[in-house]
Amino acid sequence: MKKTKKKPDAAALNSVLVRRPIQRMAPIFVLPTFFAFIIGFLYPFVKGIYLSFCTFTTPRDAEFIGFGNYIKAFQDASFLHAFWYTALFAIVSIVTINVLAFFIAYILTQEIFGANLFRTVFFMPNLIGGIVLGYIWSMIFDGILRYYDTYLLAKTSYGFWGLLILMCWQQIGYMMIIYIAGIQGIPEDMLEAAKIDGATKWQTLWKVTIPNLMPSITICVFLTLTNSFKLFDQNLALTGGMPVAFQPDGTIINTTEMLALNIYKTFYTGAGTRGIAQAKTVLFFILVAILALAQLRATRSKEVQQ
Amino acid sequence: MKKKIALLLTMAMSLSLLAGCGGKEDKGSVYYLNFKPEADAAWQELAKTYTEQTGVEVKVVTAASGTYTETLTAEMGKSSAPTLFQCGNAQGLETWGDYCLDLRNTPFYNEMTTDEFNLKGENGEVLAVGYCYEAFGLITNTELLAKAGYTLADITDFASLKAVVEDITARSAELGFSAFTSAGLDGSSSWRFSGHLANMPLYYEFRDDNVTSQPATITGAYLDYYKNIWDLYINNATCAPSELAAKTGDEAEAEFGNGQAVFYQNGTWEYTNLTTTFGMNPDNLAMIPIYCGVDGEAASALCCGTENCWAVNKKASEADVQATLDFMKWVVSSDEGTTMMAEQFGPIPFNSAKESENVFFTDANQYIADGNYVVTWAFNHTPNVDAWRATVVSALLQYSANGGSWDDVETAFVKGWESQYAAEHN
Numbered sequence: 001m002k003k004t005k006k007k008p009d010a011a012a013l014n015s016v017l018v019r020r021p022i023q024r025m026a027p028i029f030v031l032p033t034f035f036a037f038i039i040g041f042l043y044p045f046v047k048g049i050y051l052s053f054c055t056f057t058t059p060r061d062a063e064f065i066g067f068g069n070y071i072k073a074f075q076d077a078s079f080l081h082a083f084w085y086t087a088l089f090a091i092v093s094i095v096t097i098n099v100l101a102f103f104i105a106y107i108l109t110q111e112i113f114g115a116n117l118f119r120t121v122f123f124m125p126n127l128i129g130g131i132v133l134g135y136i137w138s139m140i141f142d143g144i145l146r147y148y149d150t151y152l153l154a155k156t157s158y159g160f161w162g163l164l165i166l167m168c169w170q171q172i173g174y175m176m177i178i179y180i181a182g183i184q185g186i187p188e189d190m191l192e193a194a195k196i197d198g199a200t201k202w203q204t205l206w207k208v209t210i211p212n213l214m215p216s217i218t219i220c221v222f223l224t225l226t227n228s229f230k231l232f233d234q235n236l237a238l239t240g241g242m243p244v245a246f247q248p249d250g251t252i253i254n255t256t257e258m259l260a261l262n263i264y265k266t267f268y269t270g271a272g273t274r275g276i277a278q279a280k281t282v283l284f285f286i287l288v289a290i291l292a293l294a295q296l297r298a299t300r301s302k303e304v305q306q
Numbered sequence: 307m308k309k310k311i312a313l314l315l316t317m318a319m320s321l322s323l324l325a326g327c328g329g330k331e332d333k334g335s336v337y338y339l340n341f342k343p344e345a346d347a348a349w350q351e352l353a354k355t356y357t358e359q360t361g362v363e364v365k366v367v368t369a370a371s372g373t374y375t376e377t378l379t380a381e382m383g384k385s386s387a388p389t390l391f392q393c394g395n396a397q398g399l400e401t402w403g404d405y406c407l408d409l410r411n412t413p414f415y416n417e418m419t420t421d422e423f424n425l426k427g428e429n430g431e432v433l434a435v436g437y438c439y440e441a442f443g444l445i446t447n448t449e450l451l452a453k454a455g456y457t458l459a460d461i462t463d464f465a466s467l468k469a470v471v472e473d474i475t476a477r478s479a480e481l482g483f484s485a486f487t488s489a490g491l492d493g494s495s496s497w498r499f500s501g502h503l504a505n506m507p508l509y510y511e512f513r514d515d516n517v518t519s520q521p522a523t524i525t526g527a528y529l530d531y532y533k534n535i536w537d538l539y540i541n542n543a544t545c546a547p548s549e550l551a552a553k554t555g556d557e558a559e560a561e562f563g564n565g566q567a568v569f570y571q572n573g574t575w576e577y578t579n580l581t582t583t584f585g586m587n588p589d590n591l592a593m594i595p596i597y598c599g600v601d602g603e604a605a606s607a608l609c610c611g612t613e614n615c616w617a618v619n620k621k622a623s624e625a626d627v628q629a630t631l632d633f634m635k636w637v638v639s640s641d642e643g644t645t646m647m648a649e650q651f652g653p654i655p656f657n658s659a660k661e662s663e664n665v666f667f668t669d670a671n672q673y674i675a676d677g678n679y680v681v682t683w684a685f686n687h688t689p690n691v692d693a694w695r696a697t698v699v700s701a702l703l704q705y706s707a708n709g710g711s712w713d714d715v716e717t718a719f720v721k722g723w724e725s726q727y728a729a730e731h732n
Binding site: 143 | 718729
């Protein structure tokens with residue numbers, strides 16, 4: 001057989017002779033991941049939905065009861081409170097994190113001394129786990145607040161702003177990296193054209209930079225939105241849901257408890273509450289999915305073609 | 307050809323697997339989900355000894371600190387679920403009661419010297435047995451107490467405790483130490499007050515009302531006494547009440563270990579740390595009852611009880627259940643088992659128990675021998691434990707550090723109980 005070495009061109013790659021063996025081997029590459037996906041994701045997901053209609057201690061002794069868990073989940077005042085609290089937190093944190101991240105990214109893409117060092121430093125908090133961060137920040141906050149004779153768990157608002165500061169500190173660096181990449185991807189000629197046309201810096205920012213950054217903004221808003229909704233570790237470690245408020249009907253609301261923590265606590269309350277927690281989880285999934293899809297559609301429509 | 311070889315190999319492998327299962331079926335096996343990380347090494351070794359002696363496989367898995375419920379939930383869902391697990395209070399029983407084998411009249415159970423620490427079902431079934439017990443009270447540094455001019459005999463009730471404590475506080479600058487360690491309300495320390503100290507009002511209330519199983523509501527009749535002792539703690543401590551939010555358990559322990567305070571509310575399990583880590587002389591350590599002003603409390607003993615209860619998984623196979631019961635009997639009756647239990651858990655309520663060198667247990671037993679009444683662990687009835695305690699801690703903090711009212715503590719206590727009971731029994 002004669003060995004010939006030819007550069008593979010597009011036509012050759014499309015040739016049946018090349019594609020057929022690859023196609024034949026496809027299952028080898030796809031199936032392991034596919035099975036992992038089924039075992040690790042699809043099966044638990046379907047089972048989780050099934051369990052939300054059951055009463056159970058472990059999945060092995062689940063007993064079907066219908067919609068009872070959903071009814072109880074909706075009647076649970078702490079769940080509704082957690083929803084509104086989470087929604088409020090999400091709105092505030094999306095705005096603050098993205099505005100600040102963009103601001104820092106904008107500064108660090110200007111030619112200033114030590115920009116690379118700053119980028120690294122700002123990114124670093126993202127490498128620390130949520131539980132650790134929660135405990136460290138609770139110490140910092142308590143350390144500061146004691147000068148004012150108070151403490152982090154004294155008021156709901158302290159817990160709210162505390163968590164916001166924590167999340168900003170952790171996430172701004174990450175979003176900043178995405179914005180920096182976006183800003184660097186803006187074609188020089190556009191900026192130059194704007195300059196020649198006599199646009200001010202402010203005009204360039206609003207008319208050129210931001211429209212061109214829409215893909216980055218889409219990603220960052222999506223990430224901050226979903227991160228806020230599924231926030232758990234930081235919430236657990238920083239306040240654990242404290243302080244509490246008694247409702248007139250005698251039930252208790254943990255005023256800084258977000259959705260994920262509320263579900264977790266419900267699950268471990270008693271034998272009869274696991275199904276309720278499961279129902280809350282399904283509702284939680286639907287909610288996050290709807291919000292994320294709606295947000296993607298809204299920001300996508302503003303993206304421009306370069 | 308290759309295919310055939312592969313097929314043969316696979317068959318051989320699956321056969322050997324089956325053979326392995328068959329061998330195990332005969333004798334059964336034990337799977338113990340251990341609750342105390344600090345005792346893990348000792349358990350592993352004991353399991354190995356048992357396997358060597360009897361050939362029965364014993365698997366010991368230890369849940370990471372603070373994640374027992376989660377681990378148990380995950381493990382119980384598996385086909386090879388734990389055969390022996392921990393079920394230590396009313397909430398545990400509520401969740402896992404359906405899994406607990408009635409241990410009455412098993413050879414293991416017949417080794418027990420007391421029924422007092424066991425958890426029972428509605429019809430008197432013994433669902434979980436307390437395999438060791440603990441005591442808590444006011445750990446006292448008698449050397450410092452003597453420096454202040456007092457002895458243990460001077461403290462017999464709340465009034466005398468208060469007099470001693472307030473005198474020490476008045477002279478603390480001159481003496482160089484405080485009466486109490488910090489009553490920290492950080493998560494690592496707050497259970498000492500929302501759990502253990504809260505036992506005082508709960509115990510007396512339940513005693514008056516003859517409560518023996520988890521009640522749906524409580525009255526809080528003895529909360530004034532809880533306030534007495536709490537006020538005493540926070541106003542005569544190493545730190546100001548406003549600093550309590552961030553004070554940790556380690557800090558309180560170190561304050562006591564380093565001789566900065568005379569009294570430290572904690573339990574028998576502190577003995578090892580105080581005598582080794584802090585090198586305290588056991589002769590200078592004593593544990594006295596927590597006095598809070600209740601009538602007749604001069605005749606009280608330490609708070610004795612346990613959350614360390616074993617339950618056997620009745621959903622496991624018959625052979626495994628039998629193997630587990632045999633293993634449990636061996637642990638509490640064999641020489642190796644009782645030695646390990648005495649070292650790790652102190653005295654255990656079984657016939658063949660070995661002596662423990664822990665002086666706090668000596669004190670606990672002395673009070674009982676003197677005819678004092680044991681303050682049992684009434685807090686084991688708490689519904690939705692973590693949530694109830696968190697609510698109480700939150701209210702205690704408001705009261706102590708933020709100028710809140712004591713009424714809120716009472717609300718957290720009484721209304722909180724009702725609310726958490728409703729949540730748990732949803």
